[in-house]
Amino acid sequence: METNKILVSVFLTLVLMISVLASVNLVSAKEAKFGALDGNSEDNSDETENNEAQSDEVDEEVESVSEEETEILPEEVEIEETEDGSIKNKAYPIILAIGFAENDDNTAAFPIKISLQRGASVNWQEVNKIREENNGNDEKIQQEIQNIVQEYANKYKGKLTVGLNGEQKHYTLDVINYEENHVEFDVYSQDGKEKVGTITADATSYDKITPMKVWKGTLNLEDESDYSGEWQITAISRKANFLTVKEIAKEKVAKIESKIQSKAEKGKGFWYRLALRLGLVKEAxxxxxxxxxxxxxxxxxxxxxxxxxxxxxxxxxxxxxxxxxxxxxxxxxxxxxxxxxxxxxxxxxxxxxxxxxxxxxxx
Structure with missing residues (x-):
């Protein structure tokens, strides 16, 4: 019996290592294709620049935005306007950990993955309400919008995936406590409407060979699935210096402004007018x-x-x-x-x- 437990443990550890290596390679491949999270990737803006018709269309959109709208958008976080007119703080996905869960008597186990993202949408009605309540006070409007976007941006949302392909089940996570070496989540159904469990875990950091963290804790599920019950979880993640939303945004904004400024120096076209509007270049x-x-x-x-x-x-x-x-x-x-x-x-x-x-x- 003891030998079987050891064999199961060794097997799960091997599966875990293979999964993490595959995950790291996948992340590297995605970074190579789409660009790393820090914004070092080069875009294909030259194609837009060479297409005068497209530039004119974009220019018309920029010109149609009022000066007030341009000035009051908060600088501390990177935001975008969605198709439905809402303001959205860009979410930064983080794969927190990959591992497995097993029961106390070592008779059942299954893989798990926890991923998080930081960011949320701010309803357009909320923005309009702020503008109406502070009519004419641009500074106050800017601060109020900044506060509400930052409030949404500081909230982590996540996803828990359990089981193998074909038998996987997905849950949403609400972060109760998120620290460098300790996490607490409430687990909800996939649609986020019903609370069905909790996760608590603590991490031990390792710096030699591969900087990583090993997470150990408990997963409690109280739904009607095959995964219902109390499970001991073990997972690993790469150590990372997680920047705050504000730091990430400032870093990205600086890079974007640098690119716009560089393109603006090539002529007096669309990029020059955009840089002029952002105050990155000077009028004649x-x-x-x-x-x-x-x-x-x-x-x-x-x-x-x-x-x-x-x-x-x-x-x-x-x-x-x-x-x-x-x-x-x-x-x-x-x-x-x-x-x-x-x-x-x-x-x-x-x-x-x-x-x-x-x-x-x-x-």
Whole structure:
């Protein structure tokens, strides 16, 4: 009997190692084909650039987006607008672990895979509600949208797959606790409507030969499937430095901006206009400016101007005074009649001051 247990354990370990190696190779193959998660892959944008008709269509779409919509989208997380009009934080899939589950008396076992993704859709109605409640206050709208997107983005959702091909069963996971070496999940039916179990597991990290983690814990299933019951799980995963959504997004945004800027330098076409809209290049009368529009906005955001009101999306450059002027919505307590304040950024000193544009005095 003891010999049989040892043989079963050895067999499962071999299956586990083969599965992990296959998974690693599959991930590598996918990265080679589609690009790694860190965004190092090159796109086929040159094809679009060479197709003037397609560029014009895309350009029309960009031009149709209002300045307000361009400015208020949050920068901290990477988002996209879906076909149904909702805002979606891009999800980053992570295969957490591959392994097996066995019962206490070693009479039954089956493979398991746990995968996670971070990200979710924000309903368009929620965004519209924020815009209606903060009508005209671009800074407030931007912050509220940022908060709700970040709230969704910080939530992990996952999937549990048990069994072999043909007999597999899928569940959805809700993360209760996710730490570097400890996880707790609630297990739901595949449609996510009914809670049917739990998972708890702890990891031991190994650094020699292959950086990896070995997870051990318990899977409890209370459904009517063949997998119902309490199971001891063992799984392994590659050690990784999991970046936060904010860090991943900033990294990707920087790379995307760099590509746009590079393409913009080749001419005055679509990519130039897009880069101009994003503040990555300068207008003809801005060529002698020491700072870009984007840099001027950042200086304004970190100045005392924001104590007097919120920045608006209207920005222009005065080549005579070498200053950037950013329109503002004054706070109720600082509002002055017959005044139209602006945050004025000096390109020479790289500082910003508010100009009320009613007395001509800069305070």
């Amino acid at each position: 009368d801005e060529e002698n400016s020491l700072i870009t529009k984007k840099e001027a906005i950042e200086i304004a955001k970190n100045s005392d101007c924001i104590n007097e009101g919120t920045l608006k999306s209207n920005v222009f450059y005065n080549s005579n005074t070498k200053t950037w002027w950013i329109d503002m919505n004054p706070n109720d307590e600082t509002k002055k009649e017959i005044c139209n304040p602006a945050c004025v950024v000096s390109e020479e000193t790289k500082t910003a001051e508010i100009n009320w544009r009613c007395t001509g005095l800069v305070q």
